[in-house]
Amino acid sequence: MAIQKKHGKGRLDKWYRLAKEKGYRSRAAFKLVQLNKKYGFLEKSRVLIDLCAAPGGWCQVAAECMPNQSLIVGVDLAPIKPIPRVISFQSDITTDKCRAIIRSHLKHWKADTVLHDGAPNVGAAWVQDAFSQAELVLESLRLATDFLAEGGNFVTKVFRSKDYNPLLWVFKQLFNSVEATKPPSSRNVSAEIFVVCRGYKAPKRIDPKFLDPKHVFAELAAPTPNNEAKVFNPEKKKRKREGYEEGDYTQFKELPVTEFINETDPIAILGTYNKLSFQQPIGGDMALSALDRLEETTDEIKQCCEDLKVLGKKEFRNLLKWRLKVREKFGLVVNKKKSKDQEDESEEVAEIAPMDEELAIQEELHRLREKESKADKKLRRKENEKKRKEIVRLQMHMTTPMDIGMEQVGPYGDDPTFNLRRIDKAGARDAVVNARDIPAESSDESESETEDEEDDVDGDRLERELDGLYERYQERMEDRDTKLRAKKARKQYETDEWEGFSEDNKSDDEEEEETGPAPLASNKPQSDTLSNNASLFFDQDIFQGLDEEEEDEEEDDDDDDDDEEEAEREEEEEDSEEEEVPAPKQKSKKETKKQEKKKEKKQESEWVDSEDEEAEKQINDPRKPNGQLDIDIITAEAMALAQAMASGEKRSTDIVDDGFNRFSFRDVDGLPEWFLDDENQHSKIQRPITKAAAAAIKEKLRAINARPIKKVMEAKGRKKFKAAQKLEKLRKKSALLADDEALSERDKAQSISKLMSKAGKKKPKQQVKLVVARGNNRGISGRPKGVKGKYKIVDSRMKKDIRAQKRLAKKKQ
Numbered sequence: 001m002a003i004q005k006k007h008g009k010g011r012l013d014k015w016y017r018l019a020k021e022k023g024y025r026s027r028a029a030f031k032l033v034q035l036n037k038k039y040g041f042l043e044k045s046r047v048l049i050d051l052c053a054a055p056g057g058w059c060q061v062a063a064e065c066m067p068n069q070s071l072i073v074g075v076d077l078a079p080i081k082p083i084p085r086v087i088s089f090q091s092d093i094t095t096d097k098c099r100a101i102i103r104s105h106l107k108h109w110k111a112d113t114v115l116h117d118g119a120p121n122v123g124a125a126w127v128q129d130a131f132s133q134a135e136l137v138l139e140s141l142r143l144a145t146d147f148l149a150e151g152g153n154f155v156t157k158v159f160r161s162k163d164y165n166p167l168l169w170v171f172k173q174l175f176n177s178v179e180a181t182k183p184p185s186s187r188n189v190s191a192e193i194f195v196v197c198r199g200y201k202a203p204k205r206i207d208p209k210f211l212d213p214k215h216v217f218a219e220l221a222a223p224t225p226n227n228e229a230k231v232f233n234p235e236k237k238k239r240k241r242e243g244y245e246e247g248d249y250t251q252f253k254e255l256p257v258t259e260f261i262n263e264t265d266p267i268a269i270l271g272t273y274n275k276l277s278f279q280q281p282i283g284g285d286m287a288l289s290a291l292d293r294l295e296e297t298t299d300e301i302k303q304c305c306e307d308l309k310v311l312g313k314k315e316f317r318n319l320l321k322w323r324l325k326v327r328e329k330f331g332l333v334v335n336k337k338k339s340k341d342q343e344d345e346s347e348e349v350a351e352i353a354p355m356d357e358e359l360a361i362q363e364e365l366h367r368l369r370e371k372e373s374k375a376d377k378k379l380r381r382k383e384n385e386k387k388r389k390e391i392v393r394l395q396m397h398m399t400t401p402m403d404i405g406m407e408q409v410g411p412y413g414d415d416p417t418f419n420l421r422r423i424d425k426a427g428a429r430d431a432v433v434n435a436r437d438i439p440a441e442s443s444d445e446s447e448s449e450t451e452d453e454e455d456d457v458d459g460d461r462l463e464r465e466l467d468g469l470y471e472r473y474q475e476r477m478e479d480r481d482t483k484l485r486a487k488k489a490r491k492q493y494e495t496d497e498w499e500g501f502s503e504d505n506k507s508d509d510e511e512e513e514e515t516g517p518a519p520l521a522s523n524k525p526q527s528d529t530l531s532n533n534a535s536l537f538f539d540q541d542i543f544q545g546l547d548e549e550e551e552d553e554e555e556d557d558d559d560d561d562d563d564e565e566e567a568e569r570e571e572e573e574e575d576s577e578e579e580e581v582p583a584p585k586q587k588s589k590k591e592t593k594k595q596e597k598k599k600e601k602k603q604e605s606e607w608v609d610s611e612d613e614e615a616e617k618q619i620n621d622p623r624k625p626n627g628q629l630d631i632d633i634i635t636a637e638a639m640a641l642a643q644a645m646a647s648g649e650k651r652s653t654d655i656v657d658d659g660f661n662r663f664s665f666r667d668v669d670g671l672p673e674w675f676l677d678d679e680n681q682h683s684k685i686q687r688p689i690t691k692a693a694a695a696a697i698k699e700k701l702r703a704i705n706a707r708p709i710k711k712v713m714e715a716k717g718r719k720k721f722k723a724a725q726k727l728e729k730l731r732k733k734s735a736l737l738a739d740d741e742a743l744s745e746r747d748k749a750q751s752i753s754k755l756m757s758k759a760g761k762k763k764p765k766q767q768v769k770l771v772v773a774r775g776n777n778r779g780i781s782g783r784p785k786g787v788k789g790k791y792k793i794v795d796s797r798m799k800k801d802i803r804a805q806k807r808l809a810k811k812k813q
């Protein structure tokens with residue numbers, strides 16, 4: 001409050017800090033922010049009166065939320081420092097003078113909203129203190145009825161007391177809708193709630209009794225007690241919910257701290273009072289007057305005493321502990337070890353001290369239990385997360401880089417074999433098992449030579465293993481079904497064109513095929529074209545260096561090429577200028593180097609890199625690596641022939657024999673091309689086709705055709721990408737909302753669900769506006785005047801053309 005002195009440190013609650021941060025003059029500002037968030041009355045108001053406005057937090061919020069050029073008038077007993085866009089003055093809202101000033105500011109305008117956040121000032125010697133909160137509310141309502149426009153809003157603070165219901169009744173007579181709410185920024189310990197009255201009925205005449213405190217808050221005569229009923233149904237004791245005690249309308253209660261030390265029920269004091277004062281009452285205990293000088297009375301304790309309403313559990317515990325210490329110091333607590341007689345003497349202490357200790361112990365226990373359960377939860381969450389990730393990886397057929405596993409189980413997992421459990425294909429696993437014996441490259445430069453030699457030996461072994469693996473791989477490749485290979489080649493071709501957004505789109509078929517480690521080309525496999533197991537295998541640390549080496553080599557290569565060019569240039573220069581340059585020598589050296597490199601490259605190129613290159617090769621080269629012809633069976637004849645061979649009906653020699661027939665040696669010299677084209681269709685042996693072969697080919701073609709075309713895939717990819725982007729945007733927005741401390745949990749949830757539903761809605765398709773090319777639009781090029789968005793210029797000619805086209809189409813049908 002404006003006059004009441006605020007103790008900055010004592011009110012360090014979240015809203016206080018937020019208000020400071022956002023530049024609001026009071027934490028109360030957030031109450032209006034939250035009320036407006038819920039009811040949205042500020043945005044709709046053009047004229048607003050803020051009664052009891054000092055220091056001006058509500059006025060600031062109103063100025064922020066109301067439309068430009070709105071009229072905001074703030075009044076308070078206390079002065080209000082100027083606020084942009086706000087007219088403020090000092091007056092008592094219960095007086096006619098205040099009414100007149102407001103009128104002078106409003107002129108002929110009516111107010112859309114009247115706000116009232118007044119509370120009778122406590123401690124100051126004002127006459128206005130005589131008013132109770134409820135009376136002040138009624139006064140503000142009276143003022144509101146003078147200025148409110150029909151349909152206007154009245155927002156007021158009320159305290160839960162016995163006057164609350166009569167007040168609500170009055171509001172309901174004057175407004176269409178009356179809702180009581182407690183914004184999150186209002187302290188729970190505070191009895192205040194806010195009543196939002198909307199839709200002022202603006203009656204022509206208001207019965208003065210409605211706004212007269214004497215009538216509104218008049219006590220109803222107590223009904224005559226039914227003593228007979230009492231005998232049979234004894235009265236049950238009800239909890240007192242009326243709010244303030246009779247005759248005690250002050251909100252701020254202060255107690256000398258000495259009372260807190262002396263009293264037998266410290267917890268009740270902490271719950272009732274606002275402040276524990278260190279000012280010693282006249283004639284108080286001298287020893288206690290030195291309380292604030294005790295070393296136990298830390299600054300924190302003093303701050304806690306300043307405002308008990310903002311304290312948390314921890315602070316209360318600290319205060320209780322401090323009280324115990326002080327009591328001990330002043331000899332108010334009898335030590336447990338002391339004799340029983342003494343215990344009897346200080347009856348009160350024996351009762352209270354253990355209670356405090358027990359409280360402390362209980363709280364401590366509770367805290368420990370909470371901590372333990374938190375740790376448990378965290379562990380469980382972590383494990384669940386781990387499992388979830390694993391499942392996702394499995395589902396997506398993603399390769400698991402070795403170091404992901406390491407995260408959880410140490411640098412090499414539980415098992416020093418790099419945990420290659422998943423490589424279950426015998427060849428690969430054997431190789432890995434052998435490979436694991438190879439010590440990892442040591443970064444320690446001071447390793448002895450013998451260790452280096454060992455490394456070399458192991459390196460050779462690794463080479464051998466890789467050779468063996470590759471040979472096995474080649475054998476498997478040869479055994480492959482041609483159908484699957486063609487399929488893969490096609491797929492690979494497609495993925496070359498459009499990779500989409502999924503990390504791994506391999507089909508099950510492909511994965512089944514990719515059992516062995518992928519061949520190496522340029523030593524380093526490309527993980528996105530390898531099978532899971534192969535990628536796992538090549539993800540091992542021992543392969544990591546190879547990449548760099550290769551890059552280095554490439555770089556060297558480039559350098560070599562450059563050097564070579566340079567050398568050549570130099571040679572030319574030498575020829576012309578007859579200078580003595582060791583270029584030829586250099587060149588010969590480099591040439592040999594280059595040749596060596598070429599040789600190496602040639603060897604490497606034999607190691608087919610990945611499915612990608614393999615597929616390409618298969619497309620371009622009709623031969624397999626072993627020299628056999630690589631023919632895909634794509635016709636029913638070929639399939640029938642293959643079936644006959646597979647079932648032993650025919651042998652390869654029969655096929656060769658069949659090759660020699662009457663069409664084998666046709667004399668085509670001098671024949672025209674058109675004739676040959678036609679002839680070729682018939683000048684061949686017509687082989688019988690079996691039903692099964694025809695069905696197999698049909699099925700094959702169906703499978704090929706079932707795959708989406710490239711454009712469809714691209715469109716799908718784009719759609720997926722856009723959806724992902726949208727989702728990401730939404731995620732960011734909702735995270736921002738969730739972090740916004742100014743919003744209540746309910747508001748946050750509402751805003752987020754609003755966002756979601758908005759995002760779910762499809763944008764309506766933009767309508768194309770048809771503009772007829774007549775008048776000013778005749779013969780114009782470009783956008784016609786006054787037309788926004790998509791448009792299409794049409795004319796009568798076009799209409800006729802379209803009609804003619806339709807007629808033709810109909811005729812053709």
Ligand SMILES: C[S@@+](CC[C@H](N)C(=O)[O-])C[C@H]1O[C@@H](n2cnc3c(N)ncnc32)[C@H](O)[C@@H]1O
Nearest residue numbers: 026052054055056057058077092093117118119
């Ligand atoms: C809780 S504060 C208002 C805070 C204000 N809404 C804000 O956001 O900064 C209550 C105010 O009511 C004022 N007040 C109490 N009785 C009043 C009266 N009779 N006339 C005018 N103002 C009064 C006090 O001066 C005090 O500043």
